[in-house]
Structure formats: structure tokens, C-alpha cells
Amino acid sequence: MKNKLLIFIFISILLISVTVSAEPNINSRYAVVLDGTTNRVLYNKNGYEETANASTTKIVTALVAIKYGNLDEKYTISKKAARVSGSKVGYKEGEEISLRELLYGLMLRSGNDAAIAIAEGIGGSEENFMNMVNSYIKEMGVLTTHFTSPHGLDNDQHYSTAYDLAYFTSIGMKNSVFNEIVSTKDTNGQGLFTRSYHNINKILYLIPAANGVKTGFTGNAGKCLVTSVNTNNRNIIIVLLNCSDRWNVTKKLYNYVMENYSFKTILKKGDTVSEISIPYGDKKAFLTVSEDVSLPVGIGESLSYKVYMNDDPLPVKKGDRIGTLCVFKDDDIIFSCRLYSQNDIDYKNKFKKWYEKVKKKLYSLNSYEHI
Numbered sequence: 337m338k339n340k341l342l343i344f345i346f347i348s349i350l351l352i353s354v355t356v357s358a359e360p361n362i363n364s365r366y367a368v369v370l371d372g373t374t375n376r377v378l379y380n381k382n383g384y385e386e387t388a389n390a391s392t393t394k395i396v397t398a399l400v401a402i403k404y405g406n407l408d409e410k411y412t413i414s415k416k417a418a419r420v421s422g423s424k425v426g427y428k429e430g431e432e433i434s435l436r437e438l439l440y441g442l443m444l445r446s447g448n449d450a451a452i453a454i455a456e457g458i459g460g461s462e463e464n465f466m467n468m469v470n471s472y473i474k475e476m477g478v479l480t481t482h483f484t485s486p487h488g489l490d491n492d493q494h495y496s497t498a499y500d501l502a503y504f505t506s507i508g509m510k511n512s513v514f515n516e517i518v519s520t521k522d523t524n525g526q527g528l529f530t531r532s533y534h535n536i537n538k539i540l541y542l543i544p545a546a547n548g549v550k551t552g553f554t555g556n557a558g559k560c561l562v563t564s565v566n567t568n569n570r571n572i573i574i575v576l577l578n579c580s581d582r583w584n585v586t587k588k589l590y591n592y593v594m595e596n597y598s599f600k601t602i603l604k605k606g607d608t609v610s611e612i613s614i615p616y617g618d619k620k621a622f623l624t625v626s627e628d629v630s631l632p633v634g635i636g637e638s639l640s641y642k643v644y645m646n647d648d649p650l651p652v653k654k655g656d657r658i659g660t661l662c663v664f665k666d667d668d669i670i671f672s673c674r675l676y677s678q679n680d681i682d683y684k685n686k687f688k689k690w691y692e693k694v695k696k697k698l699y700s701l702n703s704y705e706h707i
Contacts, residue, residue, distance in 0.1 A: 360592050364579035365558070369589050370502035371632045372509055372564065372571035374671045378593050378632060383498040386480055387577055390552030390560045391423070391446045392501050393488030395508060396481075398439055400465075400472050401454050402513050407436040411457030413449065422448045422489055422554075425531075437529045443517050444535040446551060451487035462486065478503065490556040498575040501562055505549050509564050509571045518548030518564070539563050542583055543590060547571070551582075565590055568599045570630070596635055602663075603629040609661060609675060610643055622678035623659055631663060631671055640664045643675065654679050 359379065368383035370376070377383070410432040418429040425447035427433060433441075433453065441450035452462060459465025465486060473481050481496040488494065508514040521540055524532040539546045545565050552560035558578035563586050564571045574589050576582050603609065603625050610623040623643065633639065641663040659675035 360588050362579075362585045362588060363581055364576045364585050366498040366575075366577040367579070367585070367589065368498040368502045368573075368575045369593055370499070370506060370573040370575075372506040372573050374631055375503060375506055376632055376670045377499070378572075378597060378634075379589055380499075383502075383575075384480065386495045386497055388488075388490055388494065388554060388557035389496040389501060389577055390488045390490075390554040390557035391448075392496070392550050392552040392560050392562050392575075392577075393483055393486065393494070394442050394446065394451060394552075395501065395504050395550050395562060396469060396473065396483065397451055397454060397486040398443055398514055398517070399504065399508050399511070400469050401435060401439060401442075401458055402511060403472070404468065405435045405454070405458045407439075407513070408434055409457070410434050411438065411453050413453050414456055416462075417449045417452035417456065420448045420452050420487070422487065424449045425533075427453065431530065433530060434528070437525060439513075439517055440520070440523060440525070440529070440533045443550060444520065444523075444533045444537075446536060448487040448489070451485070455486040476504070476507070488552060488554065488557075490554045498577050501577075502573045502575045505562055505564060505573050505575070506571070509548065509573070515547070518550065537561075538583055539586055543587060549573075561586055563590075567594070570599065593632075597632040598635075599630060600633050601628055601630040602641075603661075608678065620679075623675045624678045625661060626657075626674040626676055629661065629663070629671065629673060637665065639670075653677070 362381065364381065366383060366385060366387055367379065367381040368377060369379035371378060413427040413429055413431040413433060415429050418427060423446045425441040425445045427449045435454065435457065438450045438454050441447040442454065455462040455465035459468055462485070466483060469483050469486065478500050481500045482493060484491045484494040521535050522532065523529070537551050539561065543565055545567060546563060547566045548564040549562045559580055559582050561576045561579065561582040563574040565574070572590065572593055574586050576585055579585050605627050606624050608622050608624050611620045641661060643659055643661055645659040654677055656677050657674050658677050661673050661675055662669050663671040
């Protein structure tokens with residue numbers, strides 16, 4: 337099927353207009369709030385500007401380690417790892433520590449020694465591991481993040497953005513291993529670890545629904561905090577960089593989102609978005625959504641969505657992708673998902689001529705009702 341998309345249908349969603357709370361004025365140089373399900377930005381302050389990001393780097397270090405490492409493999413702590421500056425777990429040179437335990441030391445204790453041990457264990461050297469990290473970053477389509485170390489100590493070539501860190505966190509929170517680690521307050525490893533680990537991330541105690549993720553601090557980056565809060569079975573991700581009052585500002589932004597956004601399931605996976613009668617046959621073409629369309633909708637917002645059909649997708653088999661659903665806020669796409677054919681569709685010459693005409697026209701469907 338061709339990649340070119342044609343507008344097939346347009347449906348406007350109008351919501352009752354009420355007063356919206358003004359965006360909070362926060363004492364943070366950079367900030368982003370992201371819906372972890374749709375990656376919709378709910379708050380932004382300089383969120384796309386590159387800056388030092390300290391130990392929030394370890395979010396990506398953990399993701400790369402989980403992707404490429406064996407959690408049960410043990411790595412020997414090197415002299416370099418044991419003597420690294422900054423925050424440390426306290427591993428001793430020559431100790432053998434499993435990757436799983438090192439990840440707890442990395443994310444709960446913000447151990448720079450754990451970061452070096454992971455890099456050397458997986459990459460063979462810190463340099464090779466950082467090549468893996470930066471390749472992973474590019475694979476994710478991110479061009480505004482570049483890391484020179486697995487721990488995030490200040491370096492002019494080490495930077496990210498609040499949005500990028502929120503995006504990486506949204507990926508991480510969908511990974512069961514990452515999710516379990518960053519949400520843990522205390523662990524002794526059930527006898528499998530060499531020591532106990534207490535999470536230094538106070539946000540886990542200050543917001544009951546918080547389930548991660550990472551603190552950070554350096555002279556250039558200032559105080560940093562990446563937070564995930566599970567609300568309505570989805571993660572709201574809050575990133576603050578260079579924020580002296582990071583705990584209270586995080587709570588302030590979380591309360592702002594809860595007061596000004598509701599989470600609406602517009603369509604459920606498998607729902608039919610469109611059906612097209614075929615004049616030269618006894619079948620209809622049914623387009624169904626590939627996943628739940630559940631969105632954060634701001635008070636008073638007017639959203640719209642369009643269904644785009646692939647250029648000349650016929651004939652198709654049941655389950656073939658034949659279109660895309662895009663949800664818009666003004667002219668910005670805030671969510672998209674694939675549309676699939678619910679049934680086999682074939683055509684004869686007469687139908688093909690009819691289809692060439694009809695695919696260029698705009699068709700109206702009954703609007704969905706939203707609460």
C-alpha cells in the first residue's frame with residue numbers, strides 16, 4: 337500500500353466551554369508535563385531547549401542496559417567504577433554484582449559507580465557503551481539529546497531537553513523491569529543482592545500515586561527531577577530541570593493537570609470508525625481502530641479528528657492497515673493510531689472507477705458523543 341494519505345473524513349468534537357485555570361508560574365528553568373500514554377504535552381516551559389541534565393541521564397542508561405544486558409549476569413567492579421566521583425552506592429573494587437542489582441543501585445541510589453560498572457559490563461568499555469546509548473537515542477528519533485557518560489556529570493557535550501527526558505520515561509514506564517525498579521522504595525533483593533537499597537527519590541513519599549522515576553543534581557544542571565504519577569491507569573510524567581524547589585513544583589504541576597484535564601476514552605480498540613457502502617457489491621468496508629483512543633482533554637478544549645485512508649488500498653484482506661486516525665488540537669496532531677480493515681474487500685472494474693471518485697470526497701458520519 338502506498339504511503340500517501342488522503343483526507344477521508346472530518347469529525348469535530350465540541351466540548352462545553354468553562355473557565356480554565358491559568359497555567360502556574362513555577363520556579364523552574366525548564367519543565368514539561370507529558371501524558372505517558374499519548375505523549376501529549378500538558379505543560380511546557382522551555383521544554384525543548386537543550387541543557388545539562390545531571391543524573392536523569394541514568395534513565396536512558398537503564399533502558400539501554402535492560403535492552404542489551406542479561407539481568408542475571410554479574411559484572412566485576414573496576415577501579416574506575418569504585419573511584420568515580422559524585423553520588424555512589426559504595427561498591428568495592430573486585431566485587432561481583434549482577435546487572436539487576438546494579439540497576440537498583442543506579443536508579444534508587446543514583447550510583448555513579450553502578451553506571452560505570454553497567455557501561456563496562458555491557459559495552460566492554462565506557463566509550464563503547466556510550467556509542468550504544470547515543471545510537472539508541474537516535475533510533476528513538478531524538479536529535480536534541482547527546483550523552484558523553486552513563487551518569488551525567490557535567491560536560492559541555494552532554495545535554496538533553498525536558499521533553500526528551502519525558503519521552504524516554506514514557507518508554508521506560510511501559511517496560512515492566514524499568515517500572516518495577518523505579519517504583520521501588522526499599523529492597524534487600526530477597527537475599528539475591530549484596531546489600532539493601534533505599535530510594536532517595538522523595539517524590540515517592542510526597543505523592544501517594546507516584547511510581548518513579550529519577551532525581552539529579554550537578555553544578556551546571558541544578559536540581560532536577562523526573563516524576564511519573566499513575567492516574568486513571570496512565571502515567572503523568574513531570575520533568576523539572578534546574579529547579580531549586582523541585583518537590584513542591586512537581587506537586588504544583590501535578591495538581592494543575594488534575595484540575596484542568598480529564599481523561600476520556602473516545603473510542604475503544606476494535607470500534608468501527610467508518611463504514612463505506614460499495615455500490616457494485618454486497619459488502620461494506622469497515623475501518624476499525626487498532627487501540628483505545630483515550631486522551632487527556634483540557635477543560636473548554638475543542639478537538640477534532642480526521643480519518644485518512646491510504647491511497648488506493650484495495651483490494652485488502654481483513655486485518656490490513658488501510659488508514660490512520662489523527663486527533664488535532666487546532667492544527668497540531670496530539671494523537672494518532674492505525675486503522676485496519678475489519679473484512680476482506682475486493683473490487684471489479686466498475687467499482688474501481690467509482691472508488692477513484694469517492695476517495696476524493698468528504699463524507700460525514702454521525703458524531704460521537706463525549707462526556
